[in-house]
Amino acid sequence: MSLKSTASKILAKKVVRDIRKWSTSPKKTQKKVFRSLIKKASSTRFGRDHDFSNIRSHADYVQRVPIRDYEGLRRYIDEMVEGKTDILWPDKPLYIAKTSGTTSGVKYIPLTKESLPYHTQAARNAILCYIHETGNSAFVDGKMIFLQGSPELAEKNGIKVGRLSGIVAHYVPKYLQKNRLPSWKTNCIADWEQKVDAIVAETRDEDMTVISGIPSWVQMYFEKLKKASGKHVGDLFKNFSLFIYGGVNYEPYRAKFEALIGRKVDSIELYPASEGFFAFQDKQQESGMLLLLDSGIFYEFVEADRFFEENPPRLTISEVATGVNYVMIISTNAGLWAYNLGDTVQFTSTKPYRVIVSGRIKHFISAFGEHVIGKEVEEAMQTTMEEHGFLISEFTVAPQTTVAEGELPYHEWLIEFESPPKEMTKVETTLDNALQQQNSYYADLIQGKVLQRLKITILKRHSFTNLMKEKGKLGGQNKIPRLANDREIADALHRLQA
Structure with a gap:
């Protein structure tokens, strides 16, 4: 020694x-x-x-x-x-x-x-x-x-x-x-x-x-x-x-x-x-x-x-x-x-x-009173990853209120996978159930047909890195918010997929 x-x-x-x-x-x-x-x-x-x-x-x-x-x-x-x-x-x-x-x-x-x-x-x-x-x-x-x-x-x-x-x-x-x-x-x-x-x-x-x-x-x-x-x-x-x-x-x-x-x-x-x-x-x-x-x-x-x-x-x-x-x-x-x-x-x-x-007190989703917080989406993701055996690089969550006539709004999960799971529908179901277990308000909104179940958007590799680079915030102590009550980040990520 x-x-x-x-x-x-x-x-x-x-x-x-x-x-x-x-x-x-x-x-x-x-x-x-x-x-x-x-x-x-x-x-x-x-x-x-x-x-x-x-x-x-x-x-x-x-x-x-x-x-x-x-x-x-x-x-x-x-x-x-x-x-x-x-x-x-x-x-x-x-x-x-x-x-x-x-x-x-x-x-x-x-x-x-x-x-x-x-x-x-x-x-x-x-x-x-x-x-x-x-x-x-x-x-x-x-x-x-x-x-x-x-x-x-x-x-x-x-x-x-x-x-x-x-x-x-x-x-x-x-x-x-x-x-x-x-x-x-x-x-x-x-x-x-x-x-x-x-x-x-x-x-x-x-x-x-x-x-x-x-x-x-x-x-x-x-x-x-x-x-x-x-x-x-x-x-x-x-x-x-x-x-x-x-x-x-x-x-x-x-x-x-x-x-x-x-x-x-x-x-x-x-x-x-x-x-x-x-x-x-x-x-x-x-x-x-x-x-x-x-x-x-x-x-x-x-x-x-x-x-x-x-x-x-x-x-x-x-x-x-x-x-x-x-x-x-x-x-x-x-x-x-x-x-x-x-x-x-x-x-x-x-x-x-x-x-x-x-x-973060400013980073939550409560478009319909659900008040979903970062800890809840992270634990839901962890549960789902363990059950389905996939890996991710990064993710964020945002509400989607602009939907087609007759469709209910939902939470959109924008995920950068290492390799996307084959049975995405099952992954969405597990993820949604896990979030309902974390947040009873969200569960009530799903069961009450105010919200539909979450949807996953698969992002290209390096989407989050490219977004941070575009904003001039690549590296250091900068990080992407895990979730937001608006679509500023979500829409920016969608634009990068074009």
């Missing part, structure tokens, strides 16, 4: 002990974070505007600080980007993370000297928890790859601006620098396809032990590796033993990944965003990710079914229950206050608090 491997086990033991301390006192931990945030920001512009000096409790906070999304905080953020100090958080931010979604414009998210360390610490601790649980530490001596955005940063009014993954790349610990791939030069390639080709050339002859990234983009890397080498990824990288991912649910990709790799490998799920690093998988056999309650973030939760009420109840960590769909609201040491991240989560455990990401 190498010195680095031995040291990782010692550090892992300490980290797990520290996590146990705060995770077994969740209410006390969050109360401490809350008080610290309010005190620190009381003299900022936002703090003065919202009377932070007189906030003594969560109830006071709810009364003074409404829930806002990015647009609601934009006037403050714009002043920060202009270089003004003490706006949302004391002083200027260290960095501005530039982020954009598939269906939204550019956002500028502040990163402060208090918030940034938690991004790197959480990723490190996820790996150390895995080492402590499994005893597997040999991978620390091999090469590690993190598929990410360019580390090249621009400057705006004296503040460095770039993608979160590119910013964090500047803070990779020295003891990992020699192990880390791709090279700085390759990481700076702007064109994603050229970048992946360069990564393949750099890594195919290396001893890769850890690979990390959003599954859809890692899949592209694996496919190019297999094409270039003629080997399964697991044969090419014989010591590859750990896949680290975040951004989307891995389960729809798992079977395809195992086929590309040629064997199973362990995986760790992360829940990072530019706004904060919220959770990571701390146990291999437990469902959900450990919510990080001691990382400079105060959490509130609003039941998704009540979110659009005028003043929905804002619950603290001690008030949540398992199995309920919540919109997660965050207040952070980067100066985001009662901020609606847009994600919905469900708790799988409250001792300790573990979550799964169930979808």
Whole structure:
């Protein structure tokens, strides 16, 4: 066992002990974070505007600080980007993370000297928890790859601006620098396809032990590796033993990944965003990710079914229950206050608090009141794939309300198959039944003849990649929404089939 491997086990033991301390006192931990945030920001512009000096409790906070999304905080953020100090958080931010979604414009998210360390610490601790649980530490001596955005940063009014993954790349610990791939030069390639080709050339002859990234983009890397080498990824990288991912649910990709790799490998799920690093998988056999309650973030939760009420109840960590769909609201040491991240989560455990990401509050289908969410379509797809034994590259779902006279509207599933199943009608039936089991409102609409059963549209290979390329969002942290309440993405995909 190498010195680095031995040291990782010692550090892992300490980290797990520290996590146990705060995770077994969740209410006390969050109360401490809350008080610290309010005190620190009381003299900022936002703090003065919202009377932070007189906030003594969560109830006071709810009364003074409404829930806002990015647009609601934009006037403050714009002043920060202009270089003004003490706006949302004391002083200027260290960095501005530039982020954009598939269906939204550019956002500028502040990163402060208090918030940034938690991004790197959480990723490190996820790996150390895995080492402590499994005893597997040999991978620390091999090469590690993190598929990410360019580390090249621009400057705006004296503040460095770039993608979160590119910013964090500047803070990779020295003891990992020699192990880390791709090279700085390759990481700076702007064109994603050229970048992946360069990564393949750099890594195919290396001893890769850890690979990390959003599954859809890692899949592209694996496919190019297999094409270039003629080997399964697991044969090419014989010591590859750990896949680290975040951004989307891995389960729809798992079977395809195992086929590309040629064997199973362990995986760790992360829940990072530019706004904060919220959770990571701390146990291999437990469902959900450990919510990080001691990382400079105060959490509130609003039941998704009540979110659009005028003043929905804002619950603290001690008030949540398992199995309920919540919109997660965050207040952070980067100066985001009662901020609606847009994600919905469900708790799988409250001792300790573990979550799964169930979808996006803006990404759902409820054209007829069914309110189908991302988690439900993903689980229905997983059930169907297992029953019929097919693999997919990607899929999305949209309502189809423009139908012929006498025909009922339906949900259209646009799927890019590895190879389409022969009995598509049976696949549609299984998929529809599985979705009905996931969502009783959808089942009622089907059985009540308000909707007809779903229909599958088979897409050409690389349809999703071509769509992202067309939108200028190929690679990096960008991803296709799993479902939408409109047909913008669906219609764009149809156009690409012509």
